[in-house]
Amino acid sequence: MDATEYRIRGKELVDYIADYLEDIRERRVFPDKKPGFLRDLIPDSAPIEGETWPRIFADIENVIMPGVTHWQSPHMHAYFPALTSYPSMLGEMLSNAINCVGFTWASSPAATELEMIVMNWLGKMIGLPENFLHRKNGSGGGVIQTTASEATLISLLAGRWQAIKKYKELYPDAENGEINSKLVAYCSDQAHSSVEKAALIGLVHIRYIECDENLSMRGPELLQTIKKDRELGFIPFWVCATLGTTGACSFDNLDEIGDVCVEEFLWLHVDAAYAGSAFICPEYRVWLKGVEKVDSISFNPSKWLMVHFDCTAMWVKNSLALHEAFNVDPVYLQHEYSGLAIDYMHWQIPLSKRFRAIKLWFVIRNYGITGLQKHIREGVRLAQKFEALVQSDARFEIPAKRHLGLVVFRLVGDNIITETLWKKINSRGNIHCVPAIIKGKYIIRFTVTSPRTTNEDIVKDWQEIKTVATEVLNEWTP
Numbered sequence: 001m002d003a004t005e006y007r008i009r010g011k012e013l014v015d016y017i018a019d020y021l022e023d024i025r026e027r028r029v030f031p032d033k034k035p036g037f038l039r040d041l042i043p044d045s046a047p048i049e050g051e052t053w054p055r056i057f058a059d060i061e062n063v064i065m066p067g068v069t070h071w072q073s074p075h076m077h078a079y080f081p082a083l084t085s086y087p088s089m090l091g092e093m094l095s096n097a098i099n100c101v102g103f104t105w106a107s108s109p110a111a112t113e114l115e116m117i118v119m120n121w122l123g124k125m126i127g128l129p130e131n132f133l134h135r136k137n138g139s140g141g142g143v144i145q146t147t148a149s150e151a152t153l154i155s156l157l158a159g160r161w162q163a164i165k166k167y168k169e170l171y172p173d174a175e176n177g178e179i180n181s182k183l184v185a186y187c188s189d190q191a192h193s194s195v196e197k198a199a200l201i202g203l204v205h206i207r208y209i210e211c212d213e214n215l216s217m218r219g220p221e222l223l224q225t226i227k228k229d230r231e232l233g234f235i236p237f238w239v240c241a242t243l244g245t246t247g248a249c250s251f252d253n254l255d256e257i258g259d260v261c262v263e264e265f266l267w268l269h270v271d272a273a274y275a276g277s278a279f280i281c282p283e284y285r286v287w288l289k290g291v292e293k294v295d296s297i298s299f300n301p302s303k304w305l306m307v308h309f310d311c312t313a314m315w316v317k318n319s320l321a322l323h324e325a326f327n328v329d330p331v332y333l334q335h336e337y338s339g340l341a342i343d344y345m346h347w348q349i350p351l352s353k354r355f356r357a358i359k360l361w362f363v364i365r366n367y368g369i370t371g372l373q374k375h376i377r378e379g380v381r382l383a384q385k386f387e388a389l390v391q392s393d394a395r396f397e398i399p400a401k402r403h404l405g406l407v408v409f410r411l412v413g414d415n416i417i418t419e420t421l422w423k424k425i426n427s428r429g430n431i432h433c434v435p436a437i438i439k440g441k442y443i444i445r446f447t448v449t450s451p452r453t454t455n456e457d458i459v460k461d462w463q464e465i466k467t468v469a470t471e472v473l474n475e476w477t478p
């Protein structure tokens with residue numbers, strides 16, 4: 001394909017994408033396919049000769065779309081949102097064209113500097129204290145990571161490095177491996193599985209603190225477990241507090257946990273993967289109380305802020321801790337300003353880094369803070385509407401308080417009835433949800449995801465759920 005054809009095909013694809021997104025409501029949100037379906041549709045070896053674009057283009061609808069789960073659909077209620085927007089798509093297009101690999105400042109100065117500036121914008125937008133921002137002679141700052149899981153792992157590894165260093169100051173003869181084997185990380189019993197994965201990778205112990213009746217990890221329970229571990233000869237070193245858990249969007253008590261971490265000298269990380277976007281609205285920042293006691297915090301603009309996956313915003317107060325944990329400095333990566341400018345390769349696990357700041361910059365500029373706040377508040381309003389509909393039907397219950405855009409609900413009765421309801425809903429493909437288990441109760445999660453969702457969509461989805469519920473209850477009622 002040459003530039004002349006690219007200009008034509010590119011415009012065709014832009015039209016196709018706009019049509020896809022504008023008409024997405026009409027598509028079945030969850031595909032009716034079985035594993036391996038694509039093997040029957042695509043040859044098992046690559047073509048010897050290049051194919052024409054029209055043949056390739058036709059396969060988007062013939063081959064790919066029938067097997068897509070349409071995450072941008074207003075009837076997508078599974079997981080948490082993974083939204084796009086037109087300015088974000090334009091940002092991706094441009095960064096793909098530039099395709100620089102911003103591991104050091106010199107490898108593409110604009111990529112590093114835009115990331116620093118936009119991370120400062122975003123940090124201010126969610127009300128982070130100044131010492132999390134890039135400042136002259138400051139040690140704090142923001143970085144865009146690939147995923148929240150990676151941000152959690154990075155935080156754990158930085159905390160681990162600091163803990164080992166501190167321990168060796170007291171016991172210089174201790175081996176790193178020996179210290180590592182005594183380290184303990186803490187999170188709530190509602191924390192995302194990525195926290196467990198980080199502990200697995202870091203080869204550290206992990207303790208799950210039982211949440212209170214509001215599904216919130218509290219300071220006293222955490223402190224008690226830490227003290228018990230110290231008595232047993234373990235070395236507590238790192239805590240992950242979740243703001244907006246995956247199961248029910250509950251919030252750990254950051255203020256209390258922060259006090260414990262300060263007193264006990266533990267690294268405190270905040271995983272706000274979904275809920276963090278809502279902190280651009282001042283009314284939701286109550287959950288951030290105590291953030292000044294935190295060492296690192298991350299959230300995904302790629303979830304609710306209409307910036308494409310991948311984009312996880314992460315801030316640290318002490319970037320030197322990342323440098324120490326990840327610092328390798330081969331000669332071929334050094335440049336005239338090494339040590340003077342930020343080299344993001346020291347802030348992350350991979351060396352290479354996409355120019356992700358462009359899409360974030362485009363989205364923030366094009367919507368403005370007000371436009372993004374409006375988007376968040378509309379998502380919450382629609383979730384409240386759905387919540388009211390569920391509450392109006394005595395066959396259902398909402399076993400955990402709704403927060404933000406996530407409603408969890410179930411049919412009153414045994415877990416198996418709700419599980420059957422969930423399976424039937426998904427198999428019909430008109431709406432898509434995922435389940436969770438909260439304090440032993442099987443629930444269905446209903447997240448408002450798309451900016452295209454309207455009141456009518458919510459009513460239609462509720463109608464679908466009610467219809468299927470009637471069928472299920474008829475089957476289960478003797």
Ligand code: PLP
Nearest residue numbers: 080147148149192245246271273
């Ligand atoms: N943390 C929480 C609270 C989540 O809800 C999720 C995913 O939804 C994650 C972490 C993992 O996010 P990622 O896919 O960006 O690693």
